[in-house]
Amino acid sequence: MRSWLSNLIKKFKSPEYDYKLDLAERRRHNVFEILNTSLSLAMEFGPNLNKPLNSRLKRVYPELSRRERKGYNKLAYEITHKGRDYMFDYVQNIKTNEDYDLMKEKFAKEFRLYNTWISDKNIDMLFNQACYYASK
DSSP: OOHHHHHHHHHHHOTTOOTTTTHHHHHHOOHHHHHHHHHHHHTOOSTTTTOOSHHHHHHHOTTSOHHHHHHHHHHHHHHHHHHHHHHHHHGGGOOSHHHHHHHHHHHHHHHHHHOTTOOHHHHHHHHHHHHHHHHO
């Protein structure tokens, strides 16, 4: 299910990719925007906590197919779980504000190695939620 999205991201990262030739597709789907929206929706607290994103994504991006929505849903929840797992190992090291800031910087750098599309806002939210769940 994730292969279509991985292939699309690889295509955008490829040095041979010609953005001008793919202008129509980029206007129809700003993939990185959809990925960040999906991640934001996956991290919502309240009544939508841990609920599938399909219907909410359909409201925001009605042009997405069911398969695409399922793919974005799966990837968004994988990212949130990776963030939590990452912090479980490191939460004991956060003792001072300096340690907290260094950990946040390391977390952002590590996540951006493989997920360059994650916005600063989502990195902050992911880090804070991961710390919250890791401390429980």
